[in-house]
Amino acid sequence: MRIDHIAYRVADRHKTVEFFREALGYSIVEEFDVNFDDGSQAQCFALAPPEANHLSSYVKTYGSYHLAPEIFVSDGSPDSVVGKWVTERNGVGGIHHIAYVVNSVADTMAEWREKGYAEFTTEEPMSCPGLTQCFTKPSALTGVIYEFIERDAGSKGFCQDNVKDLMESTEGL
Secondary structure (H helix, E strand, O other): OEEEEEEEEEOOHHHHHHHHHHHHOOEEEEEEEEEOOOOOEEEEEEEEOHHHHHHHHHHHHHOOOOOOOEEEEEEEOOOOHHHHHHHOOOOOEEEEEEEEEOOOHHHHHHHHHHHOOOOEOOOOOEEEOOEEEEEEOOOOOOOOEEEEEEEOOOOOOOOHHHHHHHHHHOOOO
16 A cells, blocks of 8 residues: 545645645646535645656656655635534644555455454445545544545546545544
8 A cells, every 4th residue: 555645624725735835846736626515615736746747757767656645635615524624623624634545445445344443434435437435434543534545547636526425424523
C-alpha cells in the first residue's frame, strides 16, 4: 500500500491551497463543486506534488519514482457536511482522512473487518468508472479515517459522485 492522497477539510480552501503552493510547491490540477441533496455545497481542489512537474524527465533519467501523495482540499457552506465538520473542530478543520491505494477495495474491506481493524461508513465500496473507494470510521487506535482507493490503469483524479457519497457517509463522524 502507498498513500494516494491526504484530504483536508478547512475553513478557507483558497488560503490553504495558497499555503501548499507557496510553502510546499504543490500545483492545482482540478477544481470542482459538490452539490448535496439538501442544497448545501462543498468546493474542492485537487493538488499535485511538485515532483509531478518533473516526473517524466526523472523517470527517463533514473527509471522509476514513487510520487508524493496528492492533496485534496475542501471547504463548504456552513450547513454542509464539510462546513459542520470544520465548525466542530474550532473553525479550523484539519486532516479529514488519509487515502491508501489498494489492489482491491472489497478484499481490503473484508480483511479489515475480519481482523477487527475498522468499521466502515458503508457496507459496500463506492464505484464510478475507473475508481472504487471506501471510508473507515475513525480508527480506535489512531483517530484517523482511512480511505481505500482502487484505480483502473490510467485512471487519475477524483469522481465527483464518489466524493459526494463519501462526504455524506462521514456526516456525524
